[in-house]
Amino acid sequence: MTNETEHIRQLLQLYVTNQATDEQVRELFLFLQDPANDAVSHELVSRQMSEEAGADKRFSESHKRVWENMLEANEPLSKQWQKQKRRPVVMMRWVAAAALITAITTFVFVNRQPVPKVETVMDIPAGDNKAVLTLSDGSTITLDSAASGTIARQGNVNIIKSANGEVRYDSKGDAANDEVMMNKITTPMGGQYQVTLPDGTKAWLNAASSITYPAFFADRDRKVAVTGEVYLEVAKDMSHPFIVDVAGRSGIEVLGTSFDINAYGDEGKIKTTLIDGRIRMTGSTVILKPGQQVVESADEPLSILTDVNIEKEIAWKNGIFYFEDASLPLVMKQLERWYNIEVLYKGPVPELRINGKMDRNLTLQGVMDFLTKMGVHYTMKSRTIQVTGN
Known part of the structure; x- marks a missing residue:
């Protein structure tokens, strides 16, 4: 294992245990998002999955379910995953790797819920x-x-x-x-x-x-x-x-x-x-x-x-969203300013507490994919998001 690969492995370990700093998160994002690093990325994530499975079977299975849900929200990766279904021996390993890469570009989160249906019309780039x-x-x-x-x-x-x-x-x-x-x-x-x-x-x-x-x-x-x-x-x-x-x-x-x-x-x-x-x-x-x-x-x-x-x-200055037990309205206010959108609420505001870090360079859809898995129901038309109650 090269020095760079070992360094990325350490960053990955810090990230999945929610101990990475803003700079470490950004460095890991850049590495995993580079197609030239796909082979190394998949190897490292597969190894991480194996270590989790050996340490705690329930923890590993929970991660598999979460990553599969994330994969379903990403159309390109989902199509690629369908092709891999014909190869059951490597399927789960590939799913874990691809889905974690998707997760790296979305969020680390604590409370996972079923994915509500959403209606989207357009994606909006980051500020x-x-x-x-x-x-x-x-x-x-x-x-x-x-x-x-x-x-x-x-x-x-x-x-x-x-x-x-x-x-x-x-x-x-x-x-x-x-x-x-x-x-x-x-x-x-x-x-x-x-x-x-x-x-x-x-x-x-x-x-x-x-x-x-x-x-x-x-x-x-x-x-x-x-x-x-x-x-x-x-x-x-x-x-x-x-x-x-x-x-x-x-x-x-x-x-x-x-x-x-x-x-x-x-x-x-x-x-x-x-x-x-x-x-x-x-x-x-x-x-x-x-x-x-x-x-x-x-x-x-x-x-x-x-x-x-x-x-x-000061995470915003370093290009990171960092939420720590944040209410949904607080999160949405930040999204309003950064993506130049309007957020409206219909019915009671979901009582969710948001935790984790996310790159501010993500498009709005990347952020909303995360919130959807937290149980947020919404529709989006033009630059307006309407959040509906539970």
């Missing part, structure tokens, strides 16, 4: 790098279609789009005396983007989010405003505090740090999760430490959660 830059004069630039290079000028500051699509600011001469020129980057539903602010701070915007900032930080305080969800890696500058205004609520004073702000208006709460460094909630004595999360809402006092799952909170 992508899309955003609009609004300049101080109100003019706009569609960033995803703009050519790389200098795309605008604000006083003595050039705004540059790099070859990888990231936007950054480059001051020429003394920009400190320039008129304050506010810029804003907004991502639509189905979009995400990354920008390096004039001070070197890096910002990642999730779908349906925005960040507003000056083209040059001339004041003592570096002030920005955010909506939606934004991950920030703040450039250290102790003489110029970094202040974040969040949807008109408590501001955040940053002391050189990395953190995530989730402030979607339709969720009713603002969550600020600290990854590294320190942040202070303005107007209070609360100072967050790494691994802590402060939660605010209009009708509840500010609360602090300790030992939060950092990997889950």
